Amino acid sequence: MRAYLDLLQRILDEGVERGDRTGTGTRSVFGHQMRFNLREGFPLVTTKKCHLKSIIHELLWFLRGETRVQPLQDVSVRIWNDWATEEACAKFDREEGFLGPIYGHQWRNFGASKNPSAPEQIDDEGRRLIAAGYNPDGADQIAQLVETIKTNPTSRRLIVSGWNPQEADQVALPPCHTLFQFYVDVERKELSCQLYQRSADVFLGVPFNIASYSLLTMMIARVCDLGVGDFVHTFGDAHLYNNHLEQAKLQLSREPRPLPTMRIESEAKTIFDYKFEDFHLENYDPHPHIKAAVSV
Numbered sequence: 001m002r003a004y005l006d007l008l009q010r011i012l013d014e015g016v017e018r019g020d021r022t023g024t025g026t027r028s029v030f031g032h033q034m035r036f037n038l039r040e041g042f043p044l045v046t047t048k049k050c051h052l053k054s055i056i057h058e059l060l061w062f063l064r065g066e067t068r069v070q071p072l073q074d075v076s077v078r079i080w081n082d083w084a085t086e087e088a089c090a091k092f093d094r095e096e097g098f099l100g101p102i103y104g105h106q107w108r109n110f111g112a113s114k115n116p117s118a119p120e121q122i123d124d125e126g127r128r129l130i131a132a133g134y135n136p137d138g139a140d141q142i143a144q145l146v147e148t149i150k151t152n153p154t155s156r157r158l159i160v161s162g163w164n165p166q167e168a169d170q171v172a173l174p175p176c177h178t179l180f181q182f183y184v185d186v187e188r189k190e191l192s193c194q195l196y197q198r199s200a201d202v203f204l205g206v207p208f209n210i211a212s213y214s215l216l217t218m219m220i221a222r223v224c225d226l227g228v229g230d231f232v233h234t235f236g237d238a239h240l241y242n243n244h245l246e247q248a249k250l251q252l253s254r255e256p257r258p259l260p261t262m263r264i265e266s267e268a269k270t271i272f273d274y275k276f277e278d279f280h281l282e283n284y285d286p287h288p289h290i291k292a293a294v295s296v
Contacts, residue, residue: 003034022295028239038228041259045207049286065108065129112138127272153184191221192229203244260284
């Protein structure tokens, strides 16, 4: 995980002071890239303990097309709570807990037509949740992606977009990880993924993003009968909030430990069949958790 620590150090050394929407202030760099070899282990940060339960449940929540916070709260995952309060939702004339067209909606029903009277619903196959206020006529980008990997693995269009300009202003937190692309090495039979992230909270958010997209790559590879290659993480605005600087310095003072291994035991036939119980992290020996406040 030296690549992640190098990014922390770069921001401390080279970052410029910038204001931000939260009023906290940041130190920021523009343009950075990290690469993780997924063959060598699961890239979960070891210089502080990360909450893998939240990472897995959130990813499965995205893949279902969820836009309501309650399913996460039901499994004691609180990472979206601050954007699902009555006050936050009222700004968009939504009920408390309804987050609007966030990641799950964009991944599974991109460009859907609006239908103000439509309730939240499950599609005919029972694998896609349609957000309240939308028809089920958008692009299921995840289903299309997996099918194309299987049928046309050398395609240069293995892309999922989380950024819809017509809906970015309809959520409290517009998608930060905005676009990801897959690449199949047909000779090695390996799947790699590159993520473009427009805005990155490097201390709190990025360790989650690395683990989440690495796990997604493993899940898709498994149902497509492929091995795994690299996860490439590309940034626009990569920043440390000003109230995270001392925490970042503490993390940099710690020596990374060997990467853990992610073992997947699942009967999943499709990307939508995975369950939380299918994932088993082995040999994770992190340094203690470092507490830091979330800027909302």
